[in-house]
Amino acid sequence: MQGAEGAHVTGLDALTYAGDLRRLPAKHPRLSFVRGDIADPEHMAEVVPEHDAVVNFAAESHVDRSIAASDAFVRTNVLGTQVLLEAARRAAVDRFLQVSTDEVYGSIGSGAWDETTPLAPNSPYSASKAGAELLVRAFHRTHGMDVSITRCCNNYGPAQHPEKLIPRFTTTLMRGGKVPLYGDGLHTREWLHVDDHCRAIGLVLMNGSAGRDYNIGGEESTNLDITMRLLGLLGLPESAIEYVADRQGHDRRYSVDDGRIREEFGYAPEVSLEDGLIDTVDWYSENLPFWE
Template identity: 45%
Template sequence: MPKIVITGGAGFIGSHIADRLSEQFPVHDLVIFDKMTYAADIRNIQGLITTGRAELVVGDVCDFDLACQVVDGADHVIHAAAESHVDNSFGNSLLFTRTNVYGTHTILEACRRMGVKRIIHISTDEVYGEVRDGAADEGTALNPTNPYSASKAGAEMVISGYLHSYRMPVVTVRGNNIYGIRQYPEKIIPRFALQLDSGKKLPLYGSGRNRRHYLAAQDFAAAIALLMQRGKIGEIYNVGSDDEFENIQIADMIAGIFGYRLEDVIDFVPDRPFNDWRYAIDSSRIRALGWSPQRRLIDDLPGVVHWYRSNVFRFRRLTAGLANPGTDIDARLRPATPDT
């Protein structure tokens, strides 16, 4: 049977990709290769595992011998494994280089040795750096501005070398901010939902005016499925939406879902170093293949927040040990029956 390998498949984005590919390619064997670090969760893929629809191999993408075993016989490898939290990259940048650059190199070499037919590499729009106006297309020069984005750009340079030296069948995907259920709560939407659920104010960097585009995890997974079939080898595809919001707007929407006024629950904190003002990408290339986003953040956000409130037990250790848990919300302001 044809075989698909998803590295990082027990994490947020990887598990949504696994769900989509399981449905769209029912005759394929599905192998999830994941180190099961803090951002992964067996519950993200439990349904696929218990039904026998997918196999989980626990291991490190930097382990070459194991990587060769896992990708042996694979028709497609979706490389989604990565360290991805920008804040963490400032304090532990070597880990980001090891996983994101060396790990990508390891997977590529394993795929080369094993004759894998197609590799989809998941990169990020952050490799372009700050885009104050307009949108970056795939030909825009890379200009990473933090250790995370630098490590992702470094991974792309390794891919470029393999494309030219070995004619490797690689397609690269640069996505914008992905939202949805199962995301580890170090990113703005899940963290803010859990902050408010635990009665804490929302710590917002700087002025809160930094802007980001948001794409549903399901729409991103649909793009990956399309590129497995129609993506041009050696090509790069931006995958993004037109949903653009300031961080303070995200905070306002989440506060409203809980029944709060923003000014009652906001807690401005010093900005992080080199916090890019805006990212934006032009997705014309993949839209020409027939893909377009089908979901909108404003419609999905109440359901996403409700999921985090219903699954707070997953993250109890995190919420109990946040380095900066935030100021308590005045008990007098708490709605008796939050609108979820």
């Protein structure tokens, strides 16, 4: 595979409710965009050939939506991955990187998961991502494809769709509303700025070993702590929190051991949660037309 510097990138997206072309540098000379569905085998057979690598970010990813209706998650996350793998295999693509999630591990009370931990997903979303991982592994073992899998913690940053916790709470508070916090608010996640996640993916794409998985961690924080930070940045009182009934099957805590990617590639996050939240809130404050 050629080096990443100077590479031409083809972005492909179905542009469903969460897709927005404003997130892309549309006029960049090394970027092409194709509207398409990764679960469409005929279209993928046209698009995938002549590419050196495939990075599969595509996913239905909102847990609440997966609880309400799981069919779209199975179609995109499982079937879509299979179709994309098959297209890459037939086109003899050099490298396939599957972008997964720490949620495939389930929930952990203390300590942290490493890459050898068995998958034990608890939501339809995470189950569909785990199913996709098994297909990627199968194509590596059966067909000898050069694949890697990344399992990242919660992402945040500018231009994220407002269904996710940080942009949803930020935009709700900016409109003067109350934010709905599940249960006691002490559900714990790791948070990573999108820029750091993209750097990690680039390192794994270019340097990852075939058949190897890589955890990508961040800073641990409870949902209540995130909410309090947002209230502080916006100068709002704690009374803006509305505690609501907990989500069905809500995992209590996620935590990954990301020693492998740090040791193999010298990777470490560069954006602190404190600085990243400041920049993110500023972005939503300055870009009201994007989310209103």
